Structure formats: C-alpha cells, structure tokens
Amino acid sequence: MKDLLPRLLLQCALPLLLVLLTAGCAPSDSGSTGSDAGTAPRVALVMKSLANEFFVTMADGARAHQAEDPERYELIVNGTKDESDLAQQVSLVEQMVATGVDAIVIAPADSKALVPALRKAREAGVVVVNIDNRLDREVLSSEGVEVPFVGPDNRAGAKAVGDVLAARLEAGDRVAIIGGIPTAFNAQQRQAGFEDAMNELGAEIVDVQSGGWEQAKANVVASALLSEHPDLEALLCANDNMALGALAAARQAGRDDLLLVGFDNIDAVASLVESGEILATADQHADQLAVYGIELALELVASGEGTASEDRQTPVDLVTGDPSPAQE
Amino acid sequence: MTASAPDRPAGGAGWAARSFAPVGLSLALVLLVALFSMLSEHFLSLVTLRTIANQIPPLMVIAIGMTYVLIIGGIDLSVGSVLALSATAAGMAMHGGASPLVAAVLALLVGSVCGALNGSLSVGLGVPSFIVTLGLLEAARGAAYLVSGSQTQYLGSSAEVFAWPIGGLGLSASFLVAMVLVVVAQVVLTRTVFGRHLIAIGTNEEAVRLAGIDPRTPKIVVFVASACLAALAGLFQLGYLQSADPNAGIGMELSAIAAVVIGGTSLMGGRGSVLNSCLGVLIIAVLQTGLAQIGLSEPMKRVVTGAVIVVAAVLDVVRERVASRPKG
Numbered sequence: 161m162k163d164l165l166p167r168l169l170l171q172c173a174l175p176l177l178l179v180l181l182t183a184g185c186a187p188s189d190s191g192s193t194g195s196d197a198g199t200a201p202r203v204a205l206v207m208k209s210l211a212n213e214f215f216v217t218m219a220d221g222a223r224a225h226q227a228e229d230p231e232r233y234e235l236i237v238n239g240t241k242d243e244s245d246l247a248q249q250v251s252l253v254e255q256m257v258a259t260g261v262d263a264i265v266i267a268p269a270d271s272k273a274l275v276p277a278l279r280k281a282r283e284a285g286v287v288v289v290n291i292d293n294r295l296d297r298e299v300l301s302s303e304g305v306e307v308p309f310v311g312p313d314n315r316a317g318a319k320a321v322g323d324v325l326a327a328r329l330e331a332g333d334r335v336a337i338i339g340g341i342p343t344a345f346n347a348q349q350r351q352a353g354f355e356d357a358m359n360e361l362g363a364e365i366v367d368v369q370s371g372g373w374e375q376a377k378a379n380v381v382a383s384a385l386l387s388e389h390p391d392l393e394a395l396l397c398a399n400d401n402m403a404l405g406a407l408a409a410a411r412q413a414g415r416d417d418l419l420l421v422g423f424d425n426i427d428a429v430a431s432l433v434e435s436g437e438i439l440a441t442a443d444q445h446a447d448q449l450a451v452y453g454i455e456l457a458l459e460l461v462a463s464g465e466g467t468a469s470e471d472r473q474t475p476v477d478l479v480t481g482d483p484s485p486a487q488e
Numbered sequence: 489m490t491a492s493a494p495d496r497p498a499g500g501a502g503w504a505a506r507s508f509a510p511v512g513l514s515l516a517l518v519l520l521v522a523l524f525s526m527l528s529e530h531f532l533s534l535v536t537l538r539t540i541a542n543q544i545p546p547l548m549v550i551a552i553g554m555t556y557v558l559i560i561g562g563i564d565l566s567v568g569s570v571l572a573l574s575a576t577a578a579g580m581a582m583h584g585g586a587s588p589l590v591a592a593v594l595a596l597l598v599g600s601v602c603g604a605l606n607g608s609l610s611v612g613l614g615v616p617s618f619i620v621t622l623g624l625l626e627a628a629r630g631a632a633y634l635v636s637g638s639q640t641q642y643l644g645s646s647a648e649v650f651a652w653p654i655g656g657l658g659l660s661a662s663f664l665v666a667m668v669l670v671v672v673a674q675v676v677l678t679r680t681v682f683g684r685h686l687i688a689i690g691t692n693e694e695a696v697r698l699a700g701i702d703p704r705t706p707k708i709v710v711f712v713a714s715a716c717l718a719a720l721a722g723l724f725q726l727g728y729l730q731s732a733d734p735n736a737g738i739g740m741e742l743s744a745i746a747a748v749v750i751g752g753t754s755l756m757g758g759r760g761s762v763l764n765s766c767l768g769v770l771i772i773a774v775l776q777t778g779l780a781q782i783g784l785s786e787p788m789k790r791v792v793t794g795a796v797i798v799v800a801a802v803l804d805v806v807r808e809r810v811a812s813r814p815k816g
Contacts, residue, residue, distance in 0.1 A: 210638075211629070211630075211633050211638060211734075211735075212638065212735075213637075213638045213639045213640065216637075216638045342786050367783045369780060369783065369786070370786040372786075374733075374735060374738075375640070375729055375731065375733045375735075375736065376725065376729065376733075376736060376737075379543070379728075379729060380543060380776050380777065380780060381780045383539045383543065383777070383780075384536075384539075384777050384778075384780030384781040385780070385781075386535075387530050387531075387533065387535045387536045387539060387781060388528060388530045388531075388780075388781040388782075388783070389530075390530070400640075401640055401733065401735075404640065404642065404729065404730075404731050404733075405729060407730075408728060408729045408730055408731075412539065412542060412728075413535065413539070426639070426640060427639060427640075428639065428640040428641060428642035428731060429642065431642065431644070432642065
C-alpha cells in the first residue's frame with residue numbers, strides 16, 4: 161500500500177513529460193508571429209510538407225513578408241508531415257477555423273479531398289485563398305463554394321522551358337519525359353507544357369514515365385530510358401531534382417551529349433544551368449507564392465467580400481545559362 | 489553475376505542447409521530476366537546489366553545489415569533516414585570544403601551514433617527495436633532536413649570518388665565493395681562463433697543467456713553495423729548521384745525488408761542468409777529497371793512489383809517443401 165504514491169507518480173510522469181515536451185516544441189514553428197491580436201487580421205498559412213525545400217522557401221518568404229510590416233497582419237504557419245498527409249491537413253484547417261483566424265491561405269495536399277473542410281471554413285466566415293495546387297473546380301461547384309486560386313501557370317512555364325530545348329532539336333528527334341507524381345495537378349500541367357513544346361516542333365515523345373519528383377527514382381527511370389532508346393536526344397524532367405538524377409544517368413551511360421531541362425530553379429542546379437549541362441529551368445518564385453496568396457486574402461478581408469471569382473496568375477520566369485537564345 | 493551456386497549451407501544446422509539453398513530465388517531471377525528480354529529488345533545488354541550493377545550497392549549493403557538485424561529477432565526501420573542523414577552531413581561537409589575522406593568518416597560516424605542509439609535503447613533498456621528504430625526513422629529524417637536546410641546539395645565531380653566506374657570494367661567501386669561485403673557477411677554468419685551466437689540469439693535468447701553468453705553485446709554490434717551500412721549506402725548514393733538529397737532513401741527500409749524476406753530470412757529471427765538477401769535485392773533491381781524499360785505505367789509498376797515480391801517468396805517456400813519431402 162505504501163508504495164502506491166511513488167507508483168502513481170510514475171504513472172503520471174510519462175504523460176506529463178509528453179505534454180511538457182509537446183508544449184515546449186509547439187511555439188517554435190506553429191506559433192504565431194505578430195502584434196496586438198485585437199486589430200490586425202490573423203492569416204493562417206496551411207502548407208503541405210514543410211520537409212520539402214519548395215514549401216520551406218514558400219513559408220520563409222511569407223514570414224519575411226510579415227516581418228517587414230508586423231503591424232499589418234498576424235501570420236500562423238502550419239505544415240503537414242509529408243506531401244500526401246491529407247487527414248492531418250484537414251484537421252489543421254479545422255483547428256485554424258476553431259482558433260478564429262480571419263483568413264486561410266492553403267496549398268492543398270489534395271485538390272478534391274480538402275474542399276469540404278474549406279467549405280466549412282467559408283461557412284464560418286473565414287476567407288479562403290488557394291495557392292500552389294489548384295482545387296478541383298467540379299468539386300468546388302458541387303460543394304457550392306468559390307475559392308480563388310493564386311498561382312503560377314505551370315503549363316506555360318513548362319512550354320517555355322520546352323521551347324528552349326526545341327530550339328536545339330529538329331523535327332523527328334526522339335525525346336522522353338520524366339514526370340512528377342501523376343496524380344498531382346502541377347505534374348500534369350508541366351507534362352502538358354512539355355508536350356505542347358515538343359509537338360509544336362514535331363519531335364517524337366517515345367515515353368513518359370514518373371520519377372516521383374525524386375532524384376534516385378528518376379535516375380533509375382532515366383537509365384532505363386537511355387538503354388531502351390539509345391537514340392534519345394533529350395529528357396524533359398518535371399523538376400530539378402529529377403533532372404539531377406537524369407544527369408547522373410546520362411553521365412553513367414556516357415551520354416554527355418544528352419540534352420536536359422528541369423523545372424523549379426533550385427540552388428543545386430544553378431551551376432549546371434550556367435554551364436549548359438541543364439539547358440533550362442523555370443523559376444516560379446517559390447518565396448513569393450504564399451505572399452501573393454496572403455496579399456489577396458488581406459484584400460478580401462479588408463473589403464469584407466470574403467471571396468473573389470477571378471483567379472490570379474503569378475509570374476513564371478525562364479532560366480537559361482546563355483542569356484541570348486529563345487527568350488521570347 | 490554471382491547467382492546460382494548449388495545448395496550452399498548457411499544456417500549451421502542440417503535442416504537449415506536445405507532451406508537456404510538459393511535455387512528457387514535464382515530461378516525466379518532468371519525467369520524475370522528472360523521475361524524482360526522477350527518484352528524489350530534492349531534489356532539483355534551489357535549496358536543494362538552494368539546500370540543495374542551500379543544502382544544496387546546502396547540497397548545491397550542495407551540489406552546485409554537488415555539480414556543480421558532480422559536474424560537476431562530485431563528490426564531496423566531507421567535505415568532510409570540514417571542514409572539521408574549521413575549523406576546530407578557528408579554533402580554539407582564537402583560543400584564546406586572538406587575532403588571526401590573527411591566527409592566519409594563523418595558519415596560513418598553519424599551512422600555509428602545512430603546505431604549505438606538504436607542498440608543501446610533497444611537492447612540496454614529492452615524497448616522493442618520496432619519502436620526505437622521507428623522513432624529514429626522520424627528523428628533522423630528531421631535531422632537530415634535540418635542539416636541540409638531542406639535543400640539538395642549538388643557536389644559535382646568531387647563526389648565521384650565514392651561510386652565512379654572503375655576504368656575499363658564500367659563497374660563502380662561501390663558495386664565491388666558491396667559484393668565483398670556480401671561475401672564477408674555471409675562468411676561471418678556461417679563460419680564464425682559470432683555468427684553462430686547471432687543465430688542462437690534469434691532462435692532462443694534465453695538459452696543463450698543460460699549457456700553463459702551475454703547476448704547484449706552482439707546485439708548492439710548488429711544495430712551499429714546496420715546503421716553504419718546505411719551510412720555507407722548514403723555515401724554510395726552521394727557518389728552515384730553526385731548530390732546529397734535530404735529526401736533520399738524514403739521507403740528504403742521497406743525495400744530492404746522485402747529483399748531480405750524474399751531471401752527467406754525469418755522475421756521471427758534465428759534464420760537467414762546474406763547470399764539469399766543479395767538475390768532478393770537483384771530481383772527487386774531487375775524488376776525496377778525492367779519495368780521502366782518496357783514503359784509500364786506507374787500504377788501498374790506498383791501492382792507488378794508487389795505481385796513479384798509475393799510470388800518470389802512463395803516460389804521459395806514451395807521449392808523448400810518439395811526438397812524436404814523425400815527426406816521427411
């Protein structure tokens with residue numbers, strides 16, 4: 161009987177420790193940065209995987225934007241564990257609504273599954289702006305909500321990148337595309353843009369395969385494509401990480417002449433674009449993508465309208481090593 | 489390649505000698521190669537074989553460690569994350585001007601620390617290795633993002649030393665190292681006292697303890713070895729792709745477990761063969777490359793991969809039954 165107390169203490173210790181740990185960790189990333197909560201609107205930025213370089217850049221850009229004028233609005237940044245963690249993102253949206261934010265700017269993990277949660281947010285009077293991955297229009301209209309999309313035109317960007325490659329090819333040349341995750345909207349758009357450019361030239365697209373946005377996987381696919389189609393002239397990769405994987409494959413196969421293009425303009429490819437080993441990539445200004453969304457959200461909060469019917473397009477710039485060719 | 493040596497003993501005991509014969513697996517491998525050769529005219533070529541040989545070292549060395557861990561009745565889910573953490577640590581060091589040798593030592597050091605953590609917590613405190621390594625799967629991945637700032641580092645030719653093809657042969661140094669390690673690990677497992685202790689621990693740890701042998705030291709050694717091999721895999725991948733990617737090796741633990749279990753190693757411990765794991769890795773690698781060469785769609789690739797893993801395992805079980813019946 162007398163050892164009941166220590167045992168009870170021990171029983172409580174673990175949960176207590178967990179609570180303390182979580183509490184200790186929480187404010188660093190998901191905590192709000194801002195001023196007096198009374199007047200300034202509160203904007204929640206709900207991201208996909210904060211493990212991904214692209215989304216980290218996006219979030220950092222938003223934080224920097226908020227820090228420039230801290231009086232203007234309060235920013236709460238949240239992200240999910242990985243890019244496909246739907247359930248977590250839905251509960252993030254619900255939490256944000258529950259804490260009474262004025263606006264949610266969201267990069268949806270899924271273009272359909274997030275719509276019901278966002279409808280509830282709208283019904284609670286929260287302004288919702290969609291960035292990065294466009295919500296499915298049919299689902300939006302069947303749920304009866306309007307959510308403006310602010311984002312880059314991936315298809316036009318990919319077309320521009322493809323055009324740089326096209327200038328180096330002739331009609332009838334054989335090329336292949338290494339795409340992203342096939343269910344992702346931006347992967348589909350980039351593939352379409354690449355296809356537009358290649359079809360316009362009359363090049364033959366011998367194969368389109370997914371590299372899963374990932375270096376090692378793209379490397380396996382690129383190696384296989386090179387052995388299967390020894391006469392391949394070029395590989396169009398839907399992001400730069402996959403272009404790096406393809407570059408390693410080309411070197412391994414002794415195909416230094418293989419032409420490569422990518423997308424995203426990550427730091428790692430800067431020197432390769434400079435040297436022409438990667439012909440072109442596209443910069444969609446990741447650091448500004450969330451900021452554009454936040455700007456629209458603030459406008460909508462200020463005007464009291466809640467939503468806009470017009471989408472807003474953000475710039476995508478072509479990046480090449482050589483400043484002269486095919487810029488227009 | 490190294491396949492199809494006739495019935496080779498690998499477990500010590502007589503029954504084990506029969507059940508580990510790699511005939512069934514070699515047959516599955518040959519069937520796969522034959523199938524892909526029929527479906528694609530370019531598959532059965534030196535180029536393809538060389539490509540596969542240069543792609544498998546990371547998975548191969550991880551599978552060696554995993555075989556040992558499964559034999560002692562444990563599991564190591566952290567290998568993919570440890571691969572990424574050690575590769576990004578080495579990548580950042582090289583980016584900062586460190587020599588490849590220093591970077592390699594750093595990577596292996598990171599691996600040993602991770603392994604010591606896994607080993608001491610699971611063996612010393614008796615926490616199931618499933619939980620401990622699951623924790624490290626998360627933590628090491630997070631650390632990899634922290635170390636690299638979530639950015640891919642491009643290292644260029646300075647990283648070639650870890651994996652660049654040896655002149656003439658076209659085979660990378662990492663492939664040769666992996667092959668040597670397979671042989672060494674198999675010999676240690678079957679021909680040394682240490683190896684017998686491991687099998688005994690996996691079969692009946694209590695009996696080992698009663699026999700006056702402390703099972704803790706060998707178990708910790710196995711966890712450290714597994715993590716160090718994961719770090720080595722990280723260096724191989726770093727060299728092969730010439731860049732360090734914090735997303736590298738996601739899901740690698742499952743590929744490794746699949747390869748090892750295809751090879752007949754028991755998830756319950758006490759039974760396993762490094763040579764057979766090696767065949768399991770080859771089956772997975774041939775499948776990856778073959779499916780990419782015939783250009784199957786992404787969903788079909790996954791369906792086929794899953795089916796082949798199961799069929800290969802079934803084939804081995806059936807062959808084992810048939811072989812043991814007459815003596816039965």
